[in-house]
Amino acid sequence: MVALIGPNGAGKSTLITLLAGTHRPKHGSVRLNGRPLHGYSAAERARCLAYLAQHQDLAWDLEVAEIVALGAGSSRAALKAAERFGLERFWRRRIKSLSGGERARVLLARALAGEPSVLLADEPAAHLDVARERLLMFALCEDVRARGMAGLVVMHDLNLALRFADRVLLLGDGRLLLDAAPAVAAASPEIDRTFGQRFARVAVEGQPALIPVDGDIP
Amino acid sequence: MSARSLACAAGLALLGVAAGVMIGAQPISPFRLVRILTDPGEPMAALFFAWRLPRVFGAFLVGACLSIAGVLFQGAFRNPLAEPYLLGSAAGGALGATFAILAPVPALSAVGLPLLAFLGAWGATLLVLGICRMARIAEAGGMLLVGIAVAALLGSIRSMATLMLSDESVSLRAVLSWTLGGLQTPTGGTLLAFALLTALCLLLALRIARGLDILGFGEETAATMGLDVGRFLGIALTLGALATGLTVAWGGVLGFVGLVVPHLVRWWVGARHAPLLLHASLLGGGLVALLDGLSRSLLPPSEIPLGLITALLGAPFFLLLLIGRAR
Numbered sequence: 218m219v220a221l222i223g224p225n226g227a228g229k230s231t232l233i234t235l236l237a238g239t240h241r242p243k244h245g246s247v248r249l250n251g252r253p254l255h256g257y258s259a260a261e262r263a264r265c266l267a268y269l270a271q272h273q274d275l276a277w278d279l280e281v282a283e284i285v286a287l288g289a290g291s292s293r294a295a296l297k298a299a300e301r302f303g304l305e306r307f308w309r310r311r312i313k314s315l316s317g318g319e320r321a322r323v324l325l326a327r328a329l330a331g332e333p334s335v336l337l338a339d340e341p342a343a344h345l346d347v348a349r350e351r352l353l354m355f356a357l358c359e360d361v362r363a364r365g366m367a368g369l370v371v372m373h374d375l376n377l378a379l380r381f382a383d384r385v386l387l388l389g390d391g392r393l394l395l396d397a398a399p400a401v402a403a404a405s406p407e408i409d410r411t412f413g414q415r416f417a418r419v420a421v422e423g424q425p426a427l428i429p430v431d432g433d434i435p
Numbered sequence: 436m437s438a439r440s441l442a443c444a445a446g447l448a449l450l451g452v453a454a455g456v457m458i459g460a461q462p463i464s465p466f467r468l469v470r471i472l473t474d475p476g477e478p479m480a481a482l483f484f485a486w487r488l489p490r491v492f493g494a495f496l497v498g499a500c501l502s503i504a505g506v507l508f509q510g511a512f513r514n515p516l517a518e519p520y521l522l523g524s525a526a527g528g529a530l531g532a533t534f535a536i537l538a539p540v541p542a543l544s545a546v547g548l549p550l551l552a553f554l555g556a557w558g559a560t561l562l563v564l565g566i567c568r569m570a571r572i573a574e575a576g577g578m579l580l581v582g583i584a585v586a587a588l589l590g591s592i593r594s595m596a597t598l599m600l601s602d603e604s605v606s607l608r609a610v611l612s613w614t615l616g617g618l619q620t621p622t623g624g625t626l627l628a629f630a631l632l633t634a635l636c637l638l639l640a641l642r643i644a645r646g647l648d649i650l651g652f653g654e655e656t657a658a659t660m661g662l663d664v665g666r667f668l669g670i671a672l673t674l675g676a677l678a679t680g681l682t683v684a685w686g687g688v689l690g691f692v693g694l695v696v697p698h699l700v701r702w703w704v705g706a707r708h709a710p711l712l713l714h715a716s717l718l719g720g721g722l723v724a725l726l727d728g729l730s731r732s733l734l735p736p737s738e739i740p741l742g743l744i745t746a747l748l749g750a751p752f753f754l755l756l757l758i759g760r761a762r
Contacts, residue, residue, distance in 0.1 A: 259661050262659070263661030274653060276652075279707060283648070
């Protein structure tokens with residue numbers, strides 16, 4: 218489980234769309250299992266990679282069951298996903314009648330229903346309140362870890378990244394500035410410099426946490 | 436989708452067709468209809484089978500095709516307000532049809548009319564899509580404005596061509612009836628060809644229905660779900676243009692059916708495209724069969740152009756939708 222953090226405009230979303238294969242890099246190449254990603258057909262790529270976009274503007278008010286089935290490929294896989302993500306309660310409801318938290322859960326289930334080997338997610342919990350955000354991240358991490366998948370998730374909340382990731386990547390101005398375990402990343406002054414913001418380091422119940430404070434950057 | 440809702444849609448379609456058959460300049464009572472259908476000696480039977488029934492079936496197919504085109508365009512543009520008339524596709528089809536009618540070669544209009552109508556509809560659709568891409572327009576309102584501008588442009592080209600090319604009042608009338616929307620009474624052969632092409636459109640549309648569902652997540656997400664978006668859009672819009680071309684060739688320019696019917700059906704059976712296509716084609720067919728009956732019977736002995744009736748009923752519906760979206 219890898220968290221991708223960085224200030225606005227650092228290139229997080231660009232990187233993740235390149236990795237998802239929806240955009241092709243001008244330089245360099247993206248490889249999946251040693252093969253260039255653009256050599257995969259769209260269907261092949263979809264079997265290995267799942268992508269959860271930041272803004273999902275849904276054109277159609279489909280039922281939850283229909284949405285998950287589109288990601289799953291078979292109705293059995295869809296039902297399994299419903300169980301994994303606790304969607305049974307609103308399985309036959311239309312998505313636009315759900316709350317933001319429920320909707321995000323359905324879209325996550327859609328992405329993971331096909332049991333891909335890699336999940337790429339761009340702020341999947343954006344616009345959710347603190348509790349819903351954590352709930353969604355719990356569900357996401359549990360599934361990614363349980364199936365031994367690789368997960369790369371863009372997160373704007375640094376403390377959420379420190380809490381849920383096994384590895385934190387810091388991106389600034391299109392460059393990788395830090396690649397470390399959460400505890401190491403939390404202590405690095407590189408975070409303050411990249412965000413242009415001073416952070417106080419604290420440990421809350423054994424968890425490293427960053428609190429933005431006034432003052433000059435060290 | 437349930438078999439029950441599909442049976443219900445088929446029943447409603449049958450009602451529309453029955454109503455279309457019974458009303459007209461000479462109304463036919465249900466009893467008389469049964470007699471005509473069972474007794475070949477009935478005095479009106481010959482007229483009925485030669486004129487009224489083919490016309491009503493033609494109307495049914497036009498309505499079915501319009502609804503299929505509406506569903507396809509709405510799915511491809513990810514826009515519930517897209518439809519052949521508002522997007523300018525029908526105007527493109529009408530331009531093609533006009534050239535076919537006005538061409539000095541009479542033989543051209545039999546095969547050339549549907550073909551040119553299809554090419555016109557296709558070209559207009561691609562033009563709208565291209566302009567939207569170039570101007571980075573993705574939202575419903577902007578896309579409709581592009582469609583309206585393209586429709587206006589093609590409409591004026593068509594009017595100019597009509598004025599310059601038609602030498603007798605006959606062809607002018609023929610072109611005008613196309614513009615306002617009016618059904619021709621098809622002969623057995625053309626009706627069969629039309630039915631087969633409509634069935635082909637529906638089958639092909641059903642084959643790409645799942646792709647339309649996936650496209651609803653947005654082009655980027657759809658691409659990561661295994662859809663080759665560029666190629667898929669090309670196929671969906673070509674098919675939509677084919678359906679539009681068919682309706683224009685046989686029914687002229689009919690607005691709003693392709694908008695109203697998919698909307699109503701979406702409320703009823705949900706937004707998944709496969710059931711939507713099946714139900715919408717049945718209900719659209721029934722609706723246009725009924726409206727065509729009204730166009731023949733409201734002001735006898737003359738006919739009200741069908742396009743006027745569909746606009747009269749469809750435009751207020753469209754406005755209500757716009758108000759509903761703003762809320």
